Amino acid sequence: MPCTVLVCGFFGDTGKGKMISYLAIKDKTAVTARAGVGPNAGHTVVFEGKTYKLRMLPSAFTSPNCRLLIGPGVLVNPEVLLQEIQVTGSQGRVGVDPQCAIIEAKHIEADKKGYLAQKIKSTGSGSGPCNADRVMRVAKLAREFPDLQDFLVDVPLEVNTAINEGKNVLVEGTQGTYLSLFHGTYPYVTSKDVCASAACSDVGIGPTSVDEVIVVFKAYNTRVGGGPLPGELSWEEAERRGWAEIATVTGRKRRAAPFDFDLARRAVMLNGATQTAVTKIDVLFPECKGAQSYSELSREAKAFIENIEKELKMPVTLLGTGPGTMEVVDRREELKS
Ligand code: IMP
Numbered sequence: 001m002p003c004t005v006l007v008c009g010f011f012g013d014t015g016k017g018k019m020i021s022y023l024a025i026k027d028k029t030a031v032t033a034r035a036g037v038g039p040n041a042g043h044t045v046v047f048e049g050k051t052y053k054l055r056m057l058p059s060a061f062t063s064p065n066c067r068l069l070i071g072p073g074v075l076v077n078p079e080v081l082l083q084e085i086q087v088t089g090s091q092g093r094v095g096v097d098p099q100c101a102i103i104e105a106k107h108i109e110a111d112k113k114g115y116l117a118q119k120i121k122s123t124g125s126g127s128g129p130c131n132a133d134r135v136m137r138v139a140k141l142a143r144e145f146p147d148l149q150d151f152l153v154d155v156p157l158e159v160n161t162a163i164n165e166g167k168n169v170l171v172e173g174t175q176g177t178y179l180s181l182f183h184g185t186y187p188y189v190t191s192k193d194v195c196a197s198a199a200c201s202d203v204g205i206g207p208t209s210v211d212e213v214i215v216v217f218k219a220y221n222t223r224v225g226g227g228p229l230p231g232e233l234s235w236e237e238a239e240r241r242g243w244a245e246i247a248t249v250t251g252r253k254r255r256a257a258p259f260d261f262d263l264a265r266r267a268v269m270l271n272g273a274t275q276t277a278v279t280k281i282d283v284l285f286p287e288c289k290g291a292q293s294y295s296e297l298s299r300e301a302k303a304f305i306e307n308i309e310k311e312l313k314m315p316v317t318l319l320g321t322g323p324g325t326m327e328v329v330d331r332r333e334e335l336k337s
């Protein structure tokens, strides 16, 4: 599977980071390019006993030889990026496209007040105001920043070259389908499209270069910030079910609801999914914690997965059975027809 795009089919926070960190190791991925908005996304990776919360760097740092690139469509906060490079020890394999727009203090300030903060309940990371400046063609780009000079690479060229050489490439989407500026629950959305085709554009590949689109769902649904969440539970009920989560970037409580088949079906359509992943199976079915083969799953867990496959008419090829990078049931070979 030379080029795989991975995106979320709900409202973000479905475990893309964990799945990317797994796939990069398993598939010996040569290049991972991060797409999506920017540092408003928090991807959590639990690897070799340590928890990493990444807002800029691709989650594939777990695979020692994988190049870690940030596509020109992505907003960069240099301070956050440099800190993550240091924490993950990934210096030397990180590349930032010169055309990435840069988040400055004024963007963060504007994002922490007024309409975006109060009505949309944005992450306060400066992403919306920076994308607005970019549309107005006044945002500064990575090529102008001395701190980033050592990292500048032509990301579309590197990604396309790797694809043409038959190497495995991952495109790491961020946010989620229903946070898309075009396809989400407007105005309660992020500041650009974040579906699979936008992710391709973010890193500079055309639709014909993509072999697989994996849409990731969680076994239940969550959302942070404003906007509709069908079937929303009270915080107490979410706690009772073990679905009470705290947001990675903002520390806010995530609102929770059961798995939503209507949203999931539409996400499969909007993203052109060829496979799906379902994470946090162990939260619904604790007896499945840490399972690495389908046969280890309980009858109830299998029935849950089979029902999703029937409803979405799409194979669930990857299952998350715990927060650790390798806690995955990988059915890709088994389901290949
Ligand atoms: P912004 O992207 O910071 O402008 O926030 C707009 C909305 O998208 C808010 O409801 C945020 O909570 C939500 N949002 C943005 N990025 C993410 C993400 O990566 N995960 C979950 N929610 C997000």
Ligand code: MG
Binding pocket: 012, 013, 014, 041, 042, 043, 044, 248
């Ligand atoms: Mg997140």
